[in-house]
Amino acid sequence: MANIRHIRKDYTLKVLIEKEISPNPLLQFSEWLNEAILAEVLEPTAMALSTVSSEGRPSSRIVLLKHATIEGFDFFTNQQSKKGKHLQNNSFASLLFFWPELERQVRIEGKVQMLSNEESDNYFDIRPEMSKIGAWASPQSSIIPNRKTLEDWFKEFEEIYHNKPIKRPPHWGGYRLVPELIEFWQGRVNRLHDRIEYTLHNGAWQLHRLAP
Numbered sequence: 001m002a003n004i005r006h007i008r009k010d011y012t013l014k015v016l017i018e019k020e021i022s023p024n025p026l027l028q029f030s031e032w033l034n035e036a037i038l039a040e041v042l043e044p045t046a047m048a049l050s051t052v053s054s055e056g057r058p059s060s061r062i063v064l065l066k067h068a069t070i071e072g073f074d075f076f077t078n079q080q081s082k083k084g085k086h087l088q089n090n091s092f093a094s095l096l097f098f099w100p101e102l103e104r105q106v107r108i109e110g111k112v113q114m115l116s117n118e119e120s121d122n123y124f125d126i127r128p129e130m131s132k133i134g135a136w137a138s139p140q141s142s143i144i145p146n147r148k149t150l151e152d153w154f155k156e157f158e159e160i161y162h163n164k165p166i167k168r169p170p171h172w173g174g175y176r177l178v179p180e181l182i183e184f185w186q187g188r189v190n191r192l193h194d195r196i197e198y199t200l201h202n203g204a205w206q207l208h209r210l211a212p
């Protein structure tokens with residue numbers, strides 16, 4: 001293995017200071033997301049979603065953010081997957097964005113709720129046809145015998161839905177993480193990074209600086 005001990009980078013691109021940030025972290029987030037998109041980072045909406053099993057065991061995976069508003073952060077998935085099972089038993093979860101090109105990280109914690117059928121339908125309807133078939137064909141996170149089986153299931157559903165509108169599978173849908181804590185991290189020189197954390201108290205966001 002390569003010697004990774006000496007891999008380190010100094011962060012010098014930007015600063016994060018109180019007088020320049022929004023009092024609302026959701027607005028601040030939308031500004032940073034826009035900047036990530038403008039900077040053409042590879043997957044600006046990719047976020048690590050961490051959930052916890054009923055035995056208290058955490059698990060993380062990447063999902064794509066599909067909608068971010070003042071109410072929360074929406075993503076879509078198979079609700080019978082591992083993350084779906086975790087969220088059914090324990091609705092606390094966290095999200096993490098890392099935009100290395102901007103030397104930025106955003107950390108979000110809160111509770112997850114299911115989106116309504118209507119909200120899930122609305123997003124399902126705008127997905128490409130092949131992704132819709134994929135949602136029917138893949139029993140996400142179940143053990144399958146081999147790759148060919150999956151491709152056969154895909155073909156079967158392609159035939160079933162040939163020239164027909166593809167409905168959303170009942171087990172596929174959206175979730176919204178409603179944040180209670182959001183931290184913005186901006187890399188700085190000498191590891192003296194900027195960290196601004198917002199926490200929600202009685203419906204109002206409070207802001208403080210954390211030591212790096």
Ligand SMILES: Cc1cc2nc3c(=O)[nH]c(=O)nc-3n(C[C@H](O)[C@H](O)[C@H](O)COP(=O)(O)O)c2cc1C
Nearest residue numbers: 043046061062063064076077078081082083084141
């Ligand atoms: C860039 C990227 C984007 C992904 N987007 C999603 C997504 O939006 N929804 C989803 O269910 N899985 C997505 N995945 C796959 C998940 O990381 C994961 O493999 C899958 O959801 C099963 O996770 P689970 O077994 O923990 O439920 C994505 C993976 C990558 C690498």
